[in-house]
Amino acid sequence: xxxxVLMPAWEPTDVFFESFADSxxxxxxxxxxxxxxxxxKRAGHEVRFIDGAFHSVDWIxxxxxxxxxxxxxxxxxxxxxxxxxxxxxxxxxSLPKAWLATGGPTAIGLKERIFKETHALHFAxxxxxxxxTPEFVNALERGEDITRVKGWVIRNKDGSLTNTGMAxxxxxxxxxxYPARELSEDLHRYxxxxxxxxxxxxxxxxxxxxxxxxxxxCFHVNEKRxxxxxxxxxxxxxxxxxxxxxxxxxIRFFDDNFCGxxxxxIEFCQLMLDKKLPVKxxxxxxxxxxxxxxxxxxxxxxxxxxxxxVESGVQKNLDTLQKNITLDQIRYAISSAKKVGLKVxxxxxxxxxxxxxxxxxxxxxxxxxxxxHYVNFHTLAPFPGSELYERVDQYGRIVGHYSDYNFEKxxxxxxxxxxxxxxxxxxxxxxxxxxxxxxxxxxxxxxxTKEDIRVLMTGAKSLYHLLFNPNAFQIEH
Ligand code: B12
Ligand code: SF4
Numbered sequence: 001x002x003x004x005v006l007m008p009a010w011e012p013t014d015v016f017f018e019s020f021a022d023s024x025x026x027x028x029x030x031x032x033x034x035x036x037x038x039x040x041k042r043a044g045h046e047v048r049f050i051d052g053a054f055h056s057v058d059w060i061x062x063x064x065x066x067x068x069x070x071x072x073x074x075x076x077x078x079x080x081x082x083x084x085x086x087x088x089x090x091x092x093x094s095l096p097k098a099w100l101a102t103g104g105p106t107a108i109g110l111k112e113r114i115f116k117e118t119h120a121l122h123f124a125x126x127x128x129x130x131x132x133t134p135e136f137v138n139a140l141e142r143g144e145d146i147t148r149v150k151g152w153v154i155r156n157k158d159g160s161l162t163n164t165g166m167a168x169x170x171x172x173x174x175x176x177x178y179p180a181r182e183l184s185e186d187l188h189r190y191x192x193x194x195x196x197x198x199x200x201x202x203x204x205x206x207x208x209x210x211x212x213x214x215x216x217x218c219f220h221v222n223e224k225r226x227x228x229x230x231x232x233x234x235x236x237x238x239x240x241x242x243x244x245x246x247x248x249x250x251i252r253f254f255d256d257n258f259c260g261x262x263x264x265x266i267e268f269c270q271l272m273l274d275k276k277l278p279v280k281x282x283x284x285x286x287x288x289x290x291x292x293x294x295x296x297x298x299x300x301x302x303x304x305x306x307x308x309x310v311e312s313g314v315q316k317n318l319d320t321l322q323k324n325i326t327l328d329q330i331r332y333a334i335s336s337a338k339k340v341g342l343k344v345x346x347x348x349x350x351x352x353x354x355x356x357x358x359x360x361x362x363x364x365x366x367x368x369x370x371x372x373h374y375v376n377f378h379t380l381a382p383f384p385g386s387e388l389y390e391r392v393d394q395y396g397r398i399v400g401h402y403s404d405y406n407f408e409k410x411x412x413x414x415x416x417x418x419x420x421x422x423x424x425x426x427x428x429x430x431x432x433x434x435x436x437x438x439x440x441x442x443x444x445x446x447x448x449t450k451e452d453i454r455v456l457m458t459g460a461k462s463l464y465h466l467l468f469n470p471n472a473f474q475i476e477h
Contacts, residue, residue, distance in 0.1 A: 001045050001046070001070045001071055001137055001140070001141045002045070002046045002048075002067060002068060002069040002070050002071070003037075003040050003045045003046065003047045003048070003069055003070070003071045003072075003073065003137060004047075004048050004049075004050070004064055004067060004069035004071070004072045004073070005033060005036055005037040005040065005047060005048070005049045005050075005072075005073050005074075005075075005183075006033075006049070006050050006051075006052060006060070006072065006073070006074045006075065006087065007030045007033050007049075007050070007051045007052055007053065007074075007075050008052040008074060008075070008076060008080050008083035008084045008086075008087055009052040009053055009055075009057075009080075009083050010053060010079075010080060010083070027053060027189070027190045027191055027192055028190060028192055028204050028252065028254075029051075029179075029181065029184055029187070029190050029203050029204050030051065030075065030204075031179050031204045031205065031206050031254060032075065032104065032129075032206075032221075033049075033073075033075040033103070033104065034049065034179035034180045034181065034183070034184060035129070035130050035176060035177075035179050035180075035206075036073065036075075036103065036129040036130065036133050037049045037179075037180040037183055038176070038177040038178060038179055038180040039129070039130045039131070039133055039134050039176070039177065040133060040134055040137060041177070041180055041183075042134070042177050043134035043137070043138060045071075045134070045137060047180070047183060048063075048067055048069070048183065049180060049183035049184060050063060051184065051185050052083065052087070054185055054189060057086060057087060057090060060087065061090050061091070061094055064091060064094070064095060064098075065094060065095065068095070069095070069098055070097070070098060070099060070140075070141075071098065071099045071101065071137050071140065072091055072095070072098050072099070072100050072101065073101045073102070073103060073125075073129075073133065074087055074088060074100075074101070074102045074103075075102070075103060075104040076102055076103075076104050076105070076106040076107065077104055077105040077106060078105060078106055078109070078381075078383055078384070078402050078403075078405040078406075079402065079403050079404070079405055079406040080106075081106045081117070081402050081403070082402065082403050084102055084106070085117060085118045085120075088100050088102065088118055088120040088121055089118060089119075089120045091120065092119070092120035099122050099123065099140060100120055100121055100122050100123070101121070101122060101123040101124065101125060102114070102121060102123075102124055102125070103124070103125035103129045103133070104125075105219055105221070105383065105385075106384075106402075107124035107125055107126055107153075108125075108126050108127060108219075108221060108385060109219060109383055109384030109385035109386075109389075110124075110384050110385075111124065111126050111153055111163065112153055112161050112163060113384070114153075115153070115155055115161055121155065122154070122155050123136070123146075123152055123153070123154055123155070124152065124153045125151060125152055125167070126151050126152065126153060126163075126166075126167055127151040127166065127167020127168075127169075127221065127222055127223075128151075128167060128169060128170050128209070128221060128222055129151075130170050130176055131168060131170055132149055132150060132151040132152065132167055132168070135149045136149045136152055146164075147162050147164050148164070149164060150164050150165045150166065150167055150168055151164065151165070151166065151167025151168065152164045152167075166223060167222070169222050169226055169228070170209070170228070171228065172228075173208070173209060173228050173229070173230045173234075174230055174231055174234040178238050178241060179204075181203065181242070181245070181246060182245070187201040187202075187203060187246050187248070188200065188201055190202065190203075192252070194451075194454055194455040194458040194459070195373075195374050195455045195458075195459070196252070196282070197250055197252065197282070197451075198250065198280055198304055198449070198451055199249040199250040199279075199280055199451075200249065200250070201246060201247060201248055201249060201250075202248065202249070202250040202251070202252060203242055203246065203248050203250075203251060203252070204251070204252050204253075204254050205235070205238060205239075205242075205251050205252070205253050205254070206253070206254055206255055207229065207230045207235050207253055207255050207258065207268075208227060208228060208229040208230065208255045208256070208257070208258070208260060208261075209221070209222070209227070209228050209255075209256075210222060210225050210226050210227035210228055210256065211225065211227060211256040211257050211260075211286075212225075212227050212257075212260065213286070213322070213323070213324055214322055214387075215321050215322055215323055216320070216321055216322050216353075216386065216387040216388045216395075217321060217349075217380055217381065217382075217383070217386055217387075217388045218383075218386060219383035219384075219385050219386045220385070223385075227260060229260070229261050229264055231264070232264055232267040232268040232270075232271055233271065235268055236268070236271045236272070236275065236277070239251060239272075239277055239279060240275075240277070242279075243277065243278070243279065248279060249278070249279055249280070250279055250280045250281065250282070251279055251280075251281040251282075252281070252282050252283075253281060253282065253283040253284070254284070255283065255284060256284065257284060257285055257286045257289065258283035258284055258285055259283070259285040259286070259289045259290050259294070260286070260289055262289065262294060265294060265297075265298065266294065266297060268301070269297045269298055269300065269301035269303075270297075270301075272301040272302055273300060273301050277302070279302055280302050280303075280304050281302050281303050281304070282303065282304060282305045282306070282307070283298075283303065283306060283307070284306070284307045284308075284309070285306050285307070285308060285333075286308070286309070286325065287308050287309075287310070287325050287329045287330050287332070287333035287334070288324070288325050288329050288333075290306075290333050290336065290337070291336065292336040292339065292340060295336050295337050295340045295342060296340040298342070299340050299341055299342050303342060304342065304343055305342060305343040305344065305345060305373070305374075306337050306342055306343075306344060306345070307344075307345040307346075307347070308330070308333055308334060308337075308344065308345070308346055309323075309346075309347055310330050310334075310346045310347065310348055310366070310367075310370070311323060311347070311348055311349045311352075312348065312349060312352060312355070312359075312363050312366075313327070313348075313359075313362045313363035313364070313365060313366025313367070314355070314359045314362050314363065315327055316354070316359075317352045317354065317355050317359060317363075320352055320353050320354050320355075321349075321352060322387075327366070330366075330370070331370070334346065334370045334372060338372075343373040343374070344370075344372040344373055344374075345372060345373065345374040345375070345376075346367065346370060346372040346374075346375050346376075347375070347376045347377075347378055348363050348366075348367055348375065348376070348377050348378065348429070349377075349378050349379070349380050350363065350377060350378070350379055350380070350410075350422050350425040350426055350429070351379045351380040351396075351410055351412055351413060351414055351417065351422040352380060352414065353388075353394075353395035353396055353414045353415070353416075354414060354415075354416055355414055355416055355417065356416050356417065357417055357421050357424075357425065360417075360421075360422075360425040360429075361425075361428075363425075363429070364425070364428065364429045364432055364433070367429065367433055368432065368433060368436070371439070375429075375433055376407075377425070377426045377429040377430060377433075378407035378408070378426075379407060379408060379409065379410040379411070379412070379422055379423070379426065380410075380412045380414075381405045381406055381407055381411055381412060382398050382405060382411055382412040383405060388412065392412070395412075395414060395415075396412055396413050396414040396415050397412075397413055397415075398411060398412055398413075399411060399412075399413055399419060408426075410422040410423055427466070430466050431466055431467060434459070434462075434463050434466065435463060435466075435467060443456060443459070444456065
């Protein structure tokens with residue numbers, strides 16, 4: 001069957017100009033949806049993949065008219081849903097015979113509720129799509145009973161909905177085909193935000209799925225949340241493939257927690273060193289599963305930066321989030337990473353249930369004390385499917401629409417603060433952290449490469465905006 005798989009644009013304007021790549025908006029190759037494209041291809045379907053980040057809706061519809069797919073599958077996370085919905089409705093008008101489906105966090109979080117959002121949708125995939133999308137499309141093609149394929153919500157002819165049950169997990173990640181990079185835009189078009197990479201071309205990889213923790217705000221692709229790891233050798237094979245086929249020079253691992261299995265990390269690093277693979281890499285890790293030796297080995301094997309989700313400088317608020325980490329673990333992980341020469345990125349969150357404005361100030365103090373190379377200050381987002389969303393009355397209130405469910409718009413407001421106070425903390429935090437003469441001086445003397453200079457210039461522009469634009473961080477009501 002002809003299948004069109006799509007990533008919608010990230011902005012309501014529907015087109016991302018290349019100059020945007022120089023802004024804080026980020027371009028990364030979208031891994032999850034490319035896994036789905038690869039699975040459909042392996043099952044023998046004719047697949048096209050379009051990344052809406054680079055094209056207008058009109059262009060995408062024209063391409064679809066020319067290709068005439070029988071099945072169109074669109075990725076969506078919450079803030080992107082509006083763009084996905086527009087695409088679905090345009091396809092319903094112009095290709096009335098095509099089956100229209102969506103997958104990704106919006107479908108997984110909302111399940112049946114997503115069908116209230118648009119008349120155009122036929123099917124929603126409610127879990128990992130690698131196994132169940134080909135199975136579903138095969139059944140559609142052969143006119144078989146699609147309700148026996150688990151992990152889907154189906155709109156029946158009479159408008160009623162059938163939920164086929166919980167999607168099975170992919171137990172063995174090593175058996176999956178690599179994401180269908182060969183169907184993607186030219187890799188050189190993907191230019192992430194400054195300071196999130198050091199070399200191009202860069203691609204994304206997922207080496208494990210799931211997380212052993214249960215933070216109340218975290219949305220999970222699989223409800224069972226079982227953690228599964230790819231083997232070190234399987235990861236190396238994909239890296240070698242990326243070097244050979246796409247001349248990749250850097251990998252961004254987007255695992256929830258790359259370091260969950262210490263032995264695997266060490267084996268992976270050893271293989272990277274033995275094979276002398278010429279790529280740099282960056283990963284996410286929980287602070288409770290790293291140690292200095294492990295970080296040193298990672299650094300030797302090409303890792304240049306680690307993201308540690310610190311979230312708050314107040315233990316009570318870390319506990320409310322059910323983060324299961326301590327301030328001591330945070331201090332140890334970050335100082336160890338810095339000691340072995342890794343760069344460190346620490347995101348923080350404001351607007352935690354029960355958090356007061358004064359406690360927000362303590363978080364800013366911790367950010368300054370830790371003094372990571374890069375920080376970000378987010379607002380807590382209420383993603384459907386998370387404990388925070390499903391029991392929001394216990395924690396605070398939701399304001400704004402789905403497009404506000406991101407890390408900037410304070411769509412969740414705790415009982416203990418106003419929305420304006422949450423935003424005020426963000427503004428103050430950015431200003432206090434980045435305007436420190438010590439920080440600026442260190443960044444200038446540490447600048448070595450052309451890319452470092454580019455990051456510095458963009459940072460200077462952002463700092464100017466932060467300090468002198470009175471509308472910075474203002475939320476549109
Ligand atoms: C990588 C990543 C990014 C990258 C994007 C890179 C890229 N282009 O892929 C960056 C850093 C840029 C990013 C940005 C943001 N992200 Co993000 N990101 C992730 C992360 C860490 C990994 C994604 C991934 O690859 N997962 C692994 C794959 C296997 O899962 P998957 O992508 O969901 O795909 C599977 C299924 O969903 C399904 N599927 C997916 N697409 C389709 C399509 C069809 C047709 C079908 C049938 C099935 C299907 O099958 C796939 C394979 O099994 C996830 C966390 C996570 N663990 O998923 C958050 C996550 C997706 N991000 C999230 C958010 C909120 C954001 C931001 C809004 C943050 C912000 N700045 O405010 C922005 C989005 C910007 C925007 N306007 O859209 C949330 C989404 C929550 C939600 N319910 O919507 C997540 C879940 C993090 C979290 N736990 O809170 N993100
Ligand atoms: S540690 Fe990270 S990935 Fe795991 S549940 Fe918490 S926020 Fe989600």
